[in-house]
Amino acid sequence: MPELPEVEVTRLSFADAIAGGTVLSARMGKPLRWPLGLEPMALTGKTVLRVRRRGKYLLLDMSEGLLLVHLGMSGSVIFNKNLPSPGVHDHFDLVTDLGTLRLNDPRRFGAVVYASGESDPVARKLLGHLGVEPLGREFDFKVFHEALAKRKAPIKQVLLAGDVVVGVGNIYASEALFLAGIRPTTKANRLSRPRLMRLHKAIFDVLSRAVEKGGSTLRDFSNAQGESGYFQLEANVYGRSGHACRICASTIKAIRQGQRSTFFCPLCQKP
DNA sequence: AAAAGCCCCTGGATGC
DNA sequence: TGCATCCAGGGGCTTT
Incomplete structure (x- = not known):
């Protein structure tokens, strides 16, 4: 589904709202394209500092480490307080004191991956070969x-x-x-x-x-x-x-x- | 190094 | 109504 515009629109629609939120809990549903890389509950206590985008990846900078979120072909994200209990295609919830970020992805080509930083091997594997950002100054x-x-x-x-x-x-x-x-x-x-x-x-x-x-x-x-x-x-x-x-x-x-x-x-x- | 194919998975539309 | 087939905003991995 989502190309750069959809990912950017998604980012703009919740980045400010989630910034500063501290994780109260997290859960994974069915497996996505790649493993999260740690137990979901290990995210508890970390704070979402800001949300960036690289290509079609959303990058959630945490007080420690970052989450790479990819929407694959059929993924979409919602951010709100008091979400209903997860449906069959809700495969990731990040519950913060400011609201819950939920990934819905029927086909599960999407992913949520934790990396300790951008030099973490898993982050390099996913982001390292990416070309230039077309909306930035570097698109020379x-x-x-x-x-x-x-x-x-x-x-x-x-x-x-x-x-x-x-x-x-x-x-x-x-x-x-x-x-x-x-x-x-x-x-x-x-x-x-x-x-x-x-x-x-x-x-x-x-x-x-x-x-x-x-x-x-x-x-x-x-x-x-x-x-x-x-x-x-x-x-x-x-x-x-x-x-x-x-x-x-x-x-x-x-x-x-x-x-x-x-x-x-x-x-x-x-x- | 670059190109071409192969998958991963579910659901909606279409056709018989 | 039922069932088979095809198609879908992606992209890493393997093989040429």
Whole structure:
């Protein structure tokens, strides 16, 4: 489910509310993608200092150590006081004196992992290979250009891999390539500098716009206050195969790339 | 080093 | 109504 915008919207929706909260108890439901790394109750007494984001990971800095939270494909988080007793897909509760953070994740591709710090091996394994943050100052065009020049894979799949830029998932990869006028199958190293400049800008624009709109709610995404996002209403290509392109009225096409769907306009997006 | 496939898991939509 | 099949916002791991 969640790409960078949804994770960022989630973060913004509870970061201030949980900051300063001291853990009273914690519980795990069914196992998630990776083990927590300690007994849930060992989190008791730690304080949540702040919530950051790295790629699609939420980082909860604790008074000692940090929690890495990933929403996988179907995860969502809610933060509130007096939550009802956990449902079948509620797999992690962090009860603090300011409220409870609860992860709901039917498919359980998500994870909550404790690390002693960012140099902890488990944190390095999950975060160490990540590319640049697209909404930060470090998203430099020259670096982007040089990284893509080394890649012969289709540009869509390079974007998805997340080792050049983080946070661009299946929706926003298709959307950014549409805005840049680039065919998703074009090999990354075959793109000219002007076209890459358009792509660089498109990635920033589409992700920031999606954050503004509260993310995309396709099936079940909502922020920690239970509110839906609206960016999907603005999608130009994602999920629109067979429909008319909003720009040129051509029929939007769907193809498969690496076991994932890709959507594009055959006229607006040049190989 | 980089690319391509394979899984992990559940639920909703679709088709017969 | 019942059952099979396909598809879904991710990404680490293994194999080429």
